[in-house]
Amino acid sequence: WTWGLLRHLVMMVLFPSLFLLAPLAVLGLPETVVRLPAGGRLALSTSGATAFRVRFLSDDDNAEPLNSPMVAPKAPDAPFSEVTIGKSSGIESAALGRLLVTADGELELQNVAGDLLTKSEPVGAGGAVVVLSSSTQAKLYGGGSDQAEALHLSKPSGGGHIVNRATYVPYYYSTDGYAALGVTDSLQHNVLQADYKLEDGKLSWTCPGTFELHLMPAASLKVGTAAYLALAGGVQMLPRYAFGFAASRWGWKDHTYIEETLTAFRDGKFPADSFIADFEWFGNGSDYKFKPEGRDDYQDFGYNNVTFPQPRQQLQDYHQRLNFRFSGIRKPRLGNSIVLQKAESSGWKAPPGGPETYAEERWLSFDSPDMRLWYGRQNAHYLDDGVDYWWNDEGENNYYTYHWWNVAQRDSLHGRGGPTKRFYSLNRAFTPGMARLGAAVWTGDIAASWDHLRRTPGTMLKWGLAGAPYVTCDIGGFFHEVTPELLSRWYQVGTFLPLMRVHSTKEVTPHWPWLYGEQAADAMRKALELRYQLLPYHYSLAHGMQAYGSLWMHPLIMDFPEDPEVAELSTQWMDGDILVAPVLRNDSIKQVYLPAGTWYEMRSGAAVQGGRWLDEAKADFDEVPAYVKAGAIVPMA
Structure with a gap:
């Protein structure tokens, strides 16, 4: 050249x-x-x-x-x-x-x-x-x-x-x-x-x-x-705790409820690594109905003293005694009137327009380097207090909001912990290139229905092919009450997603396993245990994705391009060398296609010959149909 x-x-x-x-x-x-x-x-x-x-x-x-x-x-x-x-x-x-x-x-x-x-x-x-x-x-x-x-x-x-x-x-x-x-x-x-x-x-x-x-x-x-x-810049390796389970909801009532819930996870032997809180962790309510000038009594960068009366001591206790990491929601806008005046005078407010029509005239423009620096400084004390990662929501009014928002958060983290500290965030949408930052994505506010469960694997696969290798969802759905069987099947799907997280709105029963009866709790516990047994395997695959760009969770068409049966198959996928075919129907019927070759059923170890659809059969309540390719190595804890 x-x-x-x-x-x-x-x-x-x-x-x-x-x-x-x-x-x-x-x-x-x-x-x-x-x-x-x-x-x-x-x-x-x-x-x-x-x-x-x-x-x-x-x-x-x-x-x-x-x-x-x-x-x-x-x-x-x-x-x-x-x-x-x-x-x-x-x-x-x-x-x-x-x-x-x-x-x-x-x-x-x-x-x-x-x-x-x-x-x-x-x-x-x-x-x-x-x-x-x-x-x-x-x-x-x-x-x-x-x-x-x-x-x-x-x-x-x-x-x-x-x-x-x-x-x-x-x-x-x-x-x-x-x-x-x-x-x-x-x-x-x-x-x-x-x-x-x-x-x-x-x-x-x-x-x-x-x-x-x-x-x-x-x-x-x-x-x-x-x-x-x-x-697009490759895929940044996430911190190890990200590959475990995250317990999220909108509606953590107070600090006593937080303590009781985290303790119930531990006492019930439901493995988990982190919990995630909505508005209630930093504010005294949502800001959806605020006028453009905001309100004097709202705080954008503080704590709600009902849920976090002693934030630094609480987070330290959750880390050290209960082994729980914490993530709090962030919105790309402001609600406090004085802070809004600062944004207005500095030219940091986003122009009007976009699909999110509430919070009129209160959105931030993250493409401004000065604004990103200021924003990072406002959030820096949270990192010092013990907040581990961010949950970014409602940033769809500009195509690149999530990208530049994550840049601000990553730079703030690296400014406190050094450039080698792994950045991790969870976002409601993505654009190509965000994976190099350590930004993951969830599939948005879905409903508690069998139809939305059935569409979750395909969404994950298509977003992965589009440049978002770390995808999760609201297990159990965000809206509406979920049945014990539907929630159990959704946990089983989550076991084999890149990231595993439950979430729900404050109007419904939280998606904690012990709230849905003994049979469902046992099935969800087994799904979580399998998730953690697979952690060494998943962590290795994630390193391979960072090093070689080999998409960890991917559709069968990627491994079997000559097989016409898998060209459009979206309800099964490959977790490395494990073929996952979870139950996605309310009648518990297994629908499994195995490409040609020898496969081993994960549950029993039985050898099965592929190149065919297996006979339909009813799955046990706690069964996750999954098959390992002959010759594969699957390290498990």
Whole structure:
């Protein structure tokens, strides 16, 4: 690449007029710029170690490459050189393949073997930014999901969009052999305006603003997902306690109730690592009905003396005597009138608009570095007092709120405990790149129903493919009362989720196992015990995900791409080498498909031959159907 840069500089000196409309790009970020017959230019380069980057430029556009939170900011780029093949010119990378532009202005992506993966229509000739070819049998994976789409894995269209219970990202992996991430600075509240759609063999990207396309040649979904996670900055390892069980609810009544509940977990031998509290830990109520000016008696950065009359001493006691970590909810807004005046005078309030229509004129704009620094300082005393991690809620009014919010919290933690201390947070939505911070996500405010339980695995899988490897849910549902059987089955699903957490609103019975009868309590205890028996296995898989980008929890299609039965299967998944097929029906019927090969039932150790759907049978109340691949190593405690 050094020779390529030198050649560019020599050409600029000898033929400066050629570069008036085709600059070299930003100093230190070389690009090959190709003029298009229909007008405009394409700037070609690599992005990180796993992707090509295409910038779509007008003739007079000399802008720098976008600095997107979705892409790792400091990753070294794969070396590349200019190449001319016939009438096509572009770049070549030994690690990636080739990215060429034909004489007609068509963009071609090739792998290292020279195979054509996709080819565009002439760029600049139509309404879309770029229209790529697609085979008739191609499927797209990785665009995200909502509850309605969770029962199938592929997604033929997508873009950037976050709301409660739904996250979409401008990314896909195509079974034609490559992955793609669209990047833009065109943002309207919670929508990032880069969209794609596969229809009639054409894959069209549209965007009203500046647009860049990151293309990753990848022979399989597994390789493509690893390349995408690397482009986004990788996956930060979470602290060990995050892989245990978290007891959460809205409605911890007072400090006596907290003490009694945590003690009941220990006395009942229900394993747990942390508890999570809602508004009641810091405020004297919710702020949903506050006016724009806020209220003088509300505190955004204090403690509620009903639940935490002696916060530092309580948290120390919970840590040392009961072995419970603590997380408190945070909202991306303010309620105290004096603090709101500070935000107003400093220009830190977010502009109006977005899906969260309450808390008018009280939302914070986390894209301000000064505001993030101030916000981190307001929360720093909590870390000194013993708060372990944050639970971030209702940040969907801007597409990048959760990202920059987590940056503020991570920087605050590292400022107190040093950069080696692992940051961890739980968020209601995500955007690509948040995994490199240590930010996890839950699937939003779901209902206590068999239908929502059935859709939970698919949501987890599709969000994982979209760039969020650490996903959990409100076990038992947030709204409505849950039955003992439904809650028990949900605990069993949670055993094999990346993170395991119960939660519920204050109007319903908390999802504590001992409140639902002896049979259900015993089933939930067994689910928790299995979770902790698997902790060494899960912790090892998480390290592997950080080191190699190998998605820990993943759909069967990732391991068995030639098996048509698993192409859309969303109710089973792979936990490393364990195939999980939990009971998701209120009649307790097991529905299990095993790909070809020998499998061992986890519960009995019996060998089972795959390549078939197993005969349906009724599962025991405490049974979690799970099967281990022959030859797998599963370390257990």
